[in-house]
Amino acid sequence: xxTYQPKxxxxxxxxxxxxxxxxxxxxxxxxxxxxxxxxxxxxxMIELDxxxxxxxxxxxxxxxxxxxxxxxxxxxxxxxxxxxxKLDAGSWFHPMFSEQRIPTLGEVFRKIGSRLWVDIEMxxxxxxxxxxxxxxxxxxxxxxxxxxxxxxxxxxxxxxxLSNIKRLKSSAVTGVLFDFLHDFxxxxxxxAERVGAKVFKCATRELNRxxxxxxxxxxxxxxxxxxxxxxxAQRMLSYGVxxxxxxxxxxxxxxxxxxxxxx
Ligand code: G3P
Ligand code: CA
Numbered sequence: 001x002x003t004y005q006p007k008x009x010x011x012x013x014x015x016x017x018x019x020x021x022x023x024x025x026x027x028x029x030x031x032x033x034x035x036x037x038x039x040x041x042x043x044x045m046i047e048l049d050x051x052x053x054x055x056x057x058x059x060x061x062x063x064x065x066x067x068x069x070x071x072x073x074x075x076x077x078x079x080x081x082x083x084x085x086k087l088d089a090g091s092w093f094h095p096m097f098s099e100q101r102i103p104t105l106g107e108v109f110r111k112i113g114s115r116l117w118v119d120i121e122m123x124x125x126x127x128x129x130x131x132x133x134x135x136x137x138x139x140x141x142x143x144x145x146x147x148x149x150x151x152x153x154x155x156x157x158x159x160x161x162l163s164n165i166k167r168l169k170s171s172a173v174t175g176v177l178f179d180f181l182h183d184f185x186x187x188x189x190x191x192a193e194r195v196g197a198k199v200f201k202c203a204t205r206e207l208n209r210x211x212x213x214x215x216x217x218x219x220x221x222x223x224x225x226x227x228x229x230x231x232x233a234q235r236m237l238s239y240g241v242x243x244x245x246x247x248x249x250x251x252x253x254x255x256x257x258x259x260x261x262x263x
Contacts, residue, residue, distance in 0.1 A: 059105070
């Protein structure tokens with residue numbers, strides 16, 4: 001598989017990134033959701049969220065706690081991987097997904113790593129601060145173990161984690177997530193460059209042309225989330241973004257990939 005480049009070539013359409021997999025049609029952050037993304041031609045990448053278990057294994061889960069997307073309860077960090085593996089992570093979405101489990105990052109790589117790039121969003125909590133560098137080291141280990149070093153993007157709202165990733169592995173490609181409350185007033189290039197990031201990610205409503213111009217002027221790629229309608233995707237295409245994250249990437253991919261405009 002090709003090496004991941006943060007910016008598509010200028011004459012190419014933006015990347016289509018399946019946000020938590022095809023999460024509109026399968027339970028988010030599960031192998032079912034990622035498998036659906038891998039089956040659709042034109043989808044370039046999946047986005048997923050990572051956290052640590054009690055025994056410091058890297059699992060793919062959005063929330064700090066288990067109850068919204070599984071049969072578990074309370075913070076995932078309080079449970080071992082063995083305990084987490086027993087939970088049903090699909091029935092909340094639809095009974096037909098009752099066999100789905102909360103996957104490890106390695107299991108996701110095994111399923112789709114030969115076909116798709118992976119945007120790994122490292123979650124960090126106000127309630128529980130991981131020891132400095134712990135999650136970063138664990139994630140880098142798994143990425144390396146599965147031969148995914150040149151196929152991933154590391155992103156986070158916590159830019160310190162991205163700085164740590166670069167310190168541990170200088171060739172890693174990182175992306176700053178824009179946190180409106182924390183980052184308002186700071187330019188995309190400033191936020192990205194101070195931690196060596198090559199990608200700036202924000203919500204569609206947060207992006208304006210000034211930000212886009214600033215990022216592109218400094219060679220920083222701009223990805224937006226979460227665009228679920230063809231109409232919304234078309235608007236962002238005309239802006240010239242470099243990546244579009246969508247919960248139903250399968251529905252927008254043909255429109256995005258047939259876009260003739262220059263970025
Ligand atoms: O990575 C972009 C987006 O996923 C950030 O927000 O809450 O969906 O993880 P959230
Ligand atoms: Ca995310």
